[in-house]
Amino acid sequence: MNGADRLCDTLLVNDVDVCFANPGTSEMHFVAALDRKPQMRCVLGLFEGVVTGAADGYARMADKPAATLLHCGPGMANALANMHNARRAWTPMINVVGDHATYHLQHDAPLTSDIESLAKPMSHFVRRIASAEDVGPAIEEAYVASLTLPGVTTVILPADCAWNGVEPAELKPVKLPALKSVDATTIRDIAAGLRKHGTRAAIMLTGLALREAPMEMAARACAATGAKIFSQMSNGRVQRGAGRVAMPKIHYPVDKALDQLKDIDYLVLVGAQIPVGFFAYPGKPGRLVHEGCEIVTLARPGDDLPGTVAALTDELGATKTAPAFIAPPRREQPALPTGTLDADKVCSIVSTLLPENCIVCDESVSSGRMFYFDCYSAPQHDYIQLTGGAIGEGIPLAVGAAVACPDRKVIGMQADGSGMYTVQGLWTQARENLDVVTVIFANRTYAILHGEMRAVGVNDFGRNAKLMLNLDEPALDWVSMARGLGVEAARATTAEEFTKLFKGALGRKGPFLIEAVI
Amino acid sequence: MNGADRLCDTLLVNDVDVCFANPGTSEMHFVAALDRKPQMRCVLGLFEGVVTGAADGYARMADKPAATLLHCGPGMANALANMHNARRAWTPMINVVGDHATYHLQHDAPLTSDIESLAKPMSHFVRRIASAEDVGPAIEEAYVASLTLPGVTTVILPADCAWNGVEPAELKPVKLPALKSVDATTIRDIAAGLRKHGTRAAIMLTGLALREAPMEMAARACAATGAKIFSQMSNGRVQRGAGRVAMPKIHYPVDKALDQLKDIDYLVLVGAQIPVGFFAYPGKPGRLVHEGCEIVTLARPGDDLPGTVAALTDELGATKTAPAFIAPPRREQPALPTGTLDADKVCSIVSTLLPENCIVCDESVSSGRMFYFDCYSAPQHDYIQLTGGAIGEGIPLAVGAAVACPDRKVIGMQADGSGMYTVQGLWTQARENLDVVTVIFANRTYAILHGEMRAVGVNDFGRNAKLMLNLDEPALDWVSMARGLGVEAARATTAEEFTKLFKGALGRKGPFLIEAVI
Incomplete structure (x- = not known):
């Protein structure tokens, strides 16, 4: 060997x-x-x-x-x-x-x-x-x-x-070291801080703390102290849906995020980073908490995040307290939108029809920015998303999720500009016959950059700006591209068409792509 | 500002x-x-x-x-x-x-x-x-x-x-420093070396030394001394065709390259690197010249390569000598192949129909390996190719060449596996209406790796090897992909079909893709 x-x-x-x-x-x-x-x-x-x-x-x-x-x-x-x-x-x-x-x-x-x-x-x-x-x-x-x-x-x-050759050997699994736990003093101090700051405190989580049980445990601590709860702006995985904590994430637009956190004087980080702007903007702050906000680290990535959250809640005597922020189930199914398609209608239809136990892979960038906030009461699902801002993650992420969970429907929420970076991943979906529905938000621009250009004061685009920010000449034909890569596909220009295609895709196995022209 | x-x-x-x-x-x-x-x-x-x-x-x-x-x-x-x-x-x-x-x-x-x-x-x-x-x-x-x-x-x-703001200023072009010239002693010594070793010497060039004039100058030195001439295995650009030096390049397969250089005792490098195997193979040498071969550097990248070649030829008293290795024009147009298409037939048809003054962008990898050697007598053209082995260069290279030379036809010789890496470049060809014909060698495998697997002794592929080396399930449909990216395209499965499509593409302006199923 x-x-x-x-x-x-x-x-x-x-x-x-x-x-x-x-x-x-x-x-x-x-x-x-x-x-x-x-x-x-x-x-x-x-x-x-x-x-x-x-x-x-x-x-x-x-x-x-x-x-x-x-x-x-x-x-x-x-x-x-x-x-x-x-x-x-x-x-x-x-x-x-x-x-x-x-x-x-x-x-x-x-x-x-x-x-x-x-x-x-x-x-x-x-x-x-x-x-x-x-x-x-x-x-x-x-x-x-x-x-x-x-x-x-x-x-x-x-x-x-x-x-080169090696000697044969009998291999054994490596023994993994236990995850680091957090010392009692830190937990005691932070429990005291939460009690002191009440509703002006918040717990911010990421990583394994965003699974159902530790989120619920953190929400008990919130219920006991009045603290708010947040996740990072971007996270590897969040368990979501009715009956789980309706975990808000920090908004991407700086002004919205500043508003979200403006009343927080005491921020407890559980594996999370200090919230900062995704980018710097002239005249706007980098940190999203106010100057006087005290930031304390309960646990770092690599620490036992769920265990630490449990220990904090125990220190607060709140392990039996009813958790705050639990998402109620939808009282009634929202009406499906109709008429000319737009990004919000796509989000609304996907959110309304979201099947139990599915996995949502979100790289919808600007088009789907409200999707996450819309579907806290949807049937339970896992939400995974672009984390580092390096676009071209969505289609491959869906590949990996589908390989890991062959019995679960994977729904890719995919911006068109970003999708182009790793469009080749559709072929792997076809080869492996992965159960993925990819929804392309075909706005035919780098829409996020249109907003950012306006943010720097450019409202009237010349030829060069249009050449660099628009994807419309020629329009990308996602249906042809998908078919070329072996994935069945269809195009929707109305909400009714999209609903029909999306229902059809949910009702079958294997990869399917819907180009939602918005 | x-x-x-x-x-x-x-x-x-x-x-x-x-x-x-x-x-x-x-x-x-x-x-x-x-x-x-x-x-x-x-x-x-x-x-x-x-x-x-x-x-x-x-x-x-x-x-x-x-x-x-x-x-x-x-x-x-x-x-x-x-x-x-x-x-x-x-x-x-x-x-x-x-x-x-x-x-x-x-x-x-x-x-x-x-x-x-x-x-x-x-x-x-x-x-x-x-x-x-x-x-x-x-x-x-x-x-x-x-x-x-x-x-x-x-x-x-x-x-x-x-x-941030800057003070307005009147800008002037930078004065570029003169390229370094090579000292007279080096030139004299190398001229003496070439004379001494005669037909067992070779000059190896790359970079700007592969333009028509310096190649011809080097070929005069060869004519005067009996030396051979070579380019590196991969080069940024070579000027080729009838009336120019029929510049051979070093073969990719190690055994062929060793054979090419086996009689060379004295190798003169003009901007070129010492020839080495693209990869190491158990039991085969890394350097492609024999142990006793003396290697001398006439000029390095950044030196004045054309000037140095001229100085060497002058030192040899050969500036008026008729150059060796000049490619004759084709005596007669070769017959176009017929029947079921294969890679060699595609190369032969492209080589035969190659239009004067075109630019060939070669990322055909294993499929087109003989193309370069076949078309030394074709009408004059520029040949640019994958240089660093990082596949996914061909389609973009054609984009850039067409932007630089809007009046010249660009012909992309593109392996399918490699083409997938930067398939997005077809869209830029469409948007800019670039005059590029892309020929896809659709063998639906990483063919080069099939050869390399055999080279390591694996002739009978199991499931995992097939999964990693074949692109056939599902077959990539390049015609649909190209259309999805805004480029007109068609498929050929016979030599006759390919000839017709290629002639048609040469006769029109703008991007076109031919999927040559081989």
């Missing part, structure tokens, strides 16, 4: 059994080894952004990392944008990047590049494998790091470390 | 008047400034790999850099693979990467990343702008660096450096 076999075996013994891949020549021994392991599910992406975006979606839903197979520095470069999103979502991921044989690097062959320099900004952990015998330890380290940071890990596999 | 205006003015005064762009919020002031400069041609790419690939193709043909506009670290990450190819082609390029305002970086907002770490592996020059007044000097430095290294430069533009 060789290093590549050891790599596969080490992944498999640790229950990492999905590999999203886009291989090249330097990974041929790795491919050959994967071919000897039918228990590993290999999923091809026709572009590396699909590979890491899918690995991100997979891990968010499976709560364990997938492996990826990437080809040299340029192949990883293509994967970086969605590694960035995964990093911002604290998603466990094990990227395996093939490189030249150790002794070939000196020749500076055409594909040679500084992989470490490329990997570090988008990885929490980077490790170059030194030999075939080093493969096992490197993968074990990456596996542990991916789940305990938690986050994106990158392991560089020189070709000769894959093809 | 603000820093963004200064940026545009500094580019324009230095005759940089094309900007390939994919903007985001942090570049809105840059977009607004470009909107005030109608003399700047702004070309939108729907993915950043299109942007830098197009800038690469543009500069290879225009012999001056284009600017690019990229959005933050993740936007640049998407651009890196084609920056890598440009770096390997020594292409001048000025990337402008928007970043957060200087004072916003401390907040680690979602899109924040270490842009320098990402940029350095794929840039010869990286510079972060410090203030609005620093914009002009930074762009001037990048411009000079792009043309004197020559190569890829990256300038990081924080949003506040774009929006």
Whole structure:
């Protein structure tokens, strides 16, 4: 057996059994080894952004990392944008990047590049494998790091470390260290702070704290103290719907976010970052809380977030208190909109028809900005979204979620400009026959940038601005593109057409795309 | 006026008047400034790999850099693979990467990343702008660096450096330093070496040495001494066709390359790298020349390559010698193949019908490997190709070449697997109505990897290998994809069909795609 076999075996013994891949020549021994392991599910992406975006979606839903197979520095470069999103979502991921044989690097062959320099900004952990015998330890380290940071890990596999022989060995699963818990003093101090600040306090959560049980626990603390609750602006995964906490997230527009947080004097962070503007704007503040707001960190990413929330609520004596903010079920089904389609009508129809237990992948950007706030009372579902602002995450995220949860409907809310970045992911949906409905918000512009241009005082666009912000000449024909990639598709220009198509897509299995012209 | 205006003015005064762009919020002031400069041609790419690939193709043909506009670290990450190819082609390029305002970086907002770490592996020059007044000097430095290294430069533009005011100033073009010339001793020594080794010597060229005049000059030196001539395996641009030097390039398969160079004892590098295997293979050498071969460097990239070749030939007293290796015109038009289509037939038809003065963009990978060797006697044309092995360069390269040379037909020889990486570039061809015929070699596999798998001893593929190396389930429908992106397209399954479609495409203006099913 060789290093590549050891790599596969080490992944498999640790229950990492999905590999999203886009291989090249330097990974041929790795491919050959994967071919000897039918228990590993290999999923091809026709572009590396699909590979890491899918690995991100997979891990968010499976709560364990997938492996990826990437080809040299340029192949990883293509994967970086969605590694960035995964990093911002604290998603466990094990990227395996093939490189030249150790002794070939000196020749500076055409594909040679500084992989470490490329990997570090988008990885929490980077490790170059030194030999075939080093493969096992490197993968074990990456596996542990991916789940305990938690986050994106990158392991560089020189070709000769894959093809050189290793001694057979009996592999055992790695023992994961316990998640860090938070000290009692911090919990006591923060409980006192919440009591003191009452309704002018807020708890802000992200990561594993946004699952049903810890959200409910946090909402008990809120009920006991009067504190508000928020999630970050963007989060890896939120469990939503009637009967769960109606978790508000921080708004993207700076003025709206400032308004949301203007009365908060005491902000408790649970794995979350201090809320800041997505971008800076002349004359507007960077931080979204007021100057006098005290910010305290209850737990950091990598800490036991659910356990810490429970400990805080216990300290407040509120573990039996009825939780605040629980979303009621809809009293009646809202009427479906009719007439010419627009973004809000699409959101409304999707929200109204949302099936129980589905997974929503949201990269609707400006078009779907109210969707999240609209569907807190919908049937229970998981909501996963673009986290790092690196557009081109939506279609791959849906791929990964569908691979992780083959029995659940996946609904992709996809802006058209963003969707173009990783449109290749539709082909993977077709090849794997994934149960994904993709809704394209076809506004044929970078709509968000129209708003941002107005924000910088440009209301009358000239030729160059139009050339850079509009996607209308020629209009993208998503139905043809989807069919070209093997996915059935149709176009809707009225609300009635959209409703019919969306109902039809929910009633069948397999990938389907709806171009909603808005 | 603000820093963004200064940026545009500094580019324009230095005759940089094309900007390939994919903007985001942090570049809105840059977009607004470009909107005030109608003399700047702004070309939108729907993915950043299109942007830098197009800038690469543009500069290879225009012999001056284009600017690019990229959005933050993740936007640049998407651009890196084609920056890598440009770096390997020594292409001048000025990337402008928007970043957060200087004072916003401390907040680690979602899109924040270490842009320098990402940029350095794929840039010869990286510079972060410090203030609005620093914009002009930074762009001037990048411009000079792009043309004197020559190569890829990256300038990081924080949003506040774009929006803050600058004093109006009268801008002048930068004076470019003279290219370095090579000392007389080196030239004399190498002339003596060529004389001594006779037919066991070779001159290997790349970069600007592969234009008609310096190639012919080098071929005079060869005629005088008996030396062979080669280009690198991959080159930014080669001027080809009847009446020019029939420049052979080093073969990709290691055994063929070793055979090509086995009799060479003395190798003279003109801007070229020592020839090495594209990849390492167990038991095969990395260097493609034999152990005893003496390798001497006549000139490095950034030296005056044409001038140095002329000086060498002069030293040999051969400036009037009839050049060796001049390609004769075809005696008669070869017969066009018929019957079921295959890759060789496609190459043969394209080569036979190649129009005078066209530009061939070659990313045909394994399918078109013989094309280059087949068409040395075709009508004169420019040949530009994938240089760094980062696939996904072909479609954007054709975009850039067509923008640079609007009166010349551009023919894209495009492998299907590679084409998928930056398929979005077809839309830019449609929007700009670029005169590009794209020929897709639709073999529906990563054919090169089939060969590489056999090379590592795997002849019988299992399920996982097939899943990772084949693109056939479902088959990519390039005609639908192209139409979805606004490009007219048709499919050929026989040689006759292909000939008819290719002739038709040559006879009209504007983008057209032929899916050649092979």
